[in-house]
Amino acid sequence: MFNKVDERIIDNLIGICGTNDVLIEEEELERYSQDESGRFYAHMPEVVIRAENTEEISKVLKLANENLIPVTPRGAGSGVVGGAVPVYGGILLSLEKMNQILEIDKVNLVAIAEPGVVTNDLCKKVAEEGLFYPGYPMSVETSFLGGNVATNAGGSKVIKYGNTGHHILGLEVVFPSGEVLPLGGKRRKDSSGYNLLNLMVGSEGTLGVFSKITVNLIPLPLYTVDLLVPFSTVESAIQTVPEVIRESKVLPCAVEFLDRLSVELASIYTKCRWEYQEQAEAYLLIQFDGNSKVQLEESYIRAGEACLKFGALEVFVAENPFASERLWRLRRNYLEAIKAVDPYVVTGDAVVPTSLIPRMLKRIKEIGDEYGTDILCAAHAGDGNIHSAPLRPENIPPEEWQSIQEEILDKIAVEASSLGGAPSGEHGIGYVKKKALYISKKREIPVMREVKKVFDPNGIMNPGKIF
Numbered sequence: 140m141f142n143k144v145d146e147r148i149i150d151n152l153i154g155i156c157g158t159n160d161v162l163i164e165e166e167e168l169e170r171y172s173q174d175e176s177g178r179f180y181a182h183m184p185e186v187v188i189r190a191e192n193t194e195e196i197s198k199v200l201k202l203a204n205e206n207l208i209p210v211t212p213r214g215a216g217s218g219v220v221g222g223a224v225p226v227y228g229g230i231l232l233s234l235e236k237m238n239q240i241l242e243i244d245k246v247n248l249v250a251i252a253e254p255g256v257v258t259n260d261l262c263k264k265v266a267e268e269g270l271f272y273p274g275y276p277m278s279v280e281t282s283f284l285g286g287n288v289a290t291n292a293g294g295s296k297v298i299k300y301g302n303t304g305h306h307i308l309g310l311e312v313v314f315p316s317g318e319v320l321p322l323g324g325k326r327r328k329d330s331s332g333y334n335l336l337n338l339m340v341g342s343e344g345t346l347g348v349f350s351k352i353t354v355n356l357i358p359l360p361l362y363t364v365d366l367l368v369p370f371s372t373v374e375s376a377i378q379t380v381p382e383v384i385r386e387s388k389v390l391p392c393a394v395e396f397l398d399r400l401s402v403e404l405a406s407i408y409t410k411c412r413w414e415y416q417e418q419a420e421a422y423l424l425i426q427f428d429g430n431s432k433v434q435l436e437e438s439y440i441r442a443g444e445a446c447l448k449f450g451a452l453e454v455f456v457a458e459n460p461f462a463s464e465r466l467w468r469l470r471r472n473y474l475e476a477i478k479a480v481d482p483y484v485v486t487g488d489a490v491v492p493t494s495l496i497p498r499m500l501k502r503i504k505e506i507g508d509e510y511g512t513d514i515l516c517a518a519h520a521g522d523g524n525i526h527s528a529p530l531r532p533e534n535i536p537p538e539e540w541q542s543i544q545e546e547i548l549d550k551i552a553v554e555a556s557s558l559g560g561a562p563s564g565e566h567g568i569g570y571v572k573k574k575a576l577y578i579s580k581k582r583e584i585p586v587m588r589e590v591k592k593v594f595d596p597n598g599i600m601n602p603g604k605i606f
């Protein structure tokens with residue numbers, strides 16, 4: 140179906156990007172053969188291109204399109220669904236060199252950046268100006284802005300601020316024909332025709348390549364307060380979430396749930412303990428932000444009272460950055476901690492309406508029992524997004540476990556969809572979750588395929604993903 144990259148193509152690519160940015164040696168290609176979905180999903184590219192500007196991207200895509208060569212865009216490779224893995228070989232288009240923040244516009248409250256900017260670099264830069272980019276995921280220190288847009292990343296603050304897509308005001312997109320199309324911009328409203336900008340967000344590199352990104356900024360909140368709340372049962376923790384949100388009178392910016400095993404592993408990994416680890420079966424980590432200390436205090440006292448009413452063992456308040464960091468370090472490292480125990484683990488991120496989280500957690504436990512395994516659960520409980528990680532039983536070798544693990548995660552994803560949710564809340568579909576998408580969005584897939592054909596008639600953009 141696709142052609143191979145031959146010497147003529149390599150010569151052309153060198154002509155476009157220069158010798159240094161066209162990588163063909165096996166050791167160099169290896170690094171780009173997998174993302175955080177791990178070794179079992181790895182595939183070698185035939186060549187890696189490190190683009191330095193829009194013009195180079197445009198020429199590379201045009202060349203690939205005319206010669207029917209697949210192209211896989213790649214950000215930081217922190218994705219967990221194989222999205223940046225070149226499953227058909229071909230050209231891997233790395234955006235790592237396009238890492239400039241081009242503008243911080245304090246009047247229009249936007250920033251314009253290249254796709255290879257590490258998201259945390261943007262967050263820190265705008266914070267120096269008293270501004271805040273709220274669309275960042277938990278992988279903020281490693282992932283790139285372009286990858287965040289392509290996966291419509293979420294994070295812990297979606298309940299208050301929305302996911303990455305909520306903060307994307309403009310994109311410069313390069314299509315396989317080589318055409319460069321600016322969409323949106325610094326304007327905040329646009330009811331003029333179809334919303335192509337939103338269509339690009341979450342397209343996982345299957346429609347075009349983002350070469351410039353305009354993001355929304357807001358004033359940086361002056362204060363944050365975190366509550367760590369241990370519970371003796373999973374049910375009481377999760378049933379408290381809607382109460383906390385209602386009783387606090389203002390939206391918390393994060394309501395995170397972690398079960399006992401997740402906390403235990405993250406605690407070993409980070410060498411940091413949370414209070415009540417011996418007794419607690421589950422925790423909520425709740426954050427409020429704002430500009431008035433008095434109002435914050437009122438909110439967290441109300442939230443704390445709601446937690447105690449629903450059976451919290453205790454409520455711990457972290458009011459300074461050091462105490463907060465101790466809590467969030469453990470939460471942020473949850474995935475790495477699981478990977479330290481099982482490097483081949485794949486995590487699901489199904490999403491359900493928040494009212495159905497208790498039911499979904501119960502179902503996940505039942506599915507775990509069916510397969511004779513523990514499934515670790517952590518959730519962005521405020522927005523219904525549940526991360527589940529089936530732990531490999533010691534007697535099953537990784538090669539055998541891989542397909543069982545996929546089956547478990549597909550079951551969870553399909554179950555979530557049947558409850559009015561979706562297979563992925565923030566990681567995307569990529570290569571790993573195609574089956575779950577196929578089962579749960581059967582009627583939408585033919586429409587999605589038609590949309591893809593409009594932008595990418597030859598199907599060269601990140602083939603093997605989503606569908």
Ligand SMILES: Cc1cc2nc3c(=O)[nH]c(=O)nc-3n(C[C@H](O)[C@H](O)[C@H](O)COP(=O)(O)OP(=O)(O)OC[C@H]3O[C@@H](n4cnc5c(N)ncnc54)[C@H](O)[C@@H]3O)c2cc1C
Binds near residue numbers: 174213285350
């Ligand atoms: C420890 C850890 C924590 C994480 N926490 C979160 C979290 O809280 N929330 C969350 O949503 N995800 C999380 N992730 C997953 C991952 O970090 C996100 O999916 C992230 O958005 C991927 O960005 P990236 O730059 O690494 O993209 P990559 O993995 O390189 O690529 C991801 C997809 O985007 C496409 N792509 C990349 N750049 C472009 C571009 N410029 N134009 C078009 N397509 C492009 C790729 O083709 C691929 O399909 C986490 C991962 C880890 C390892």
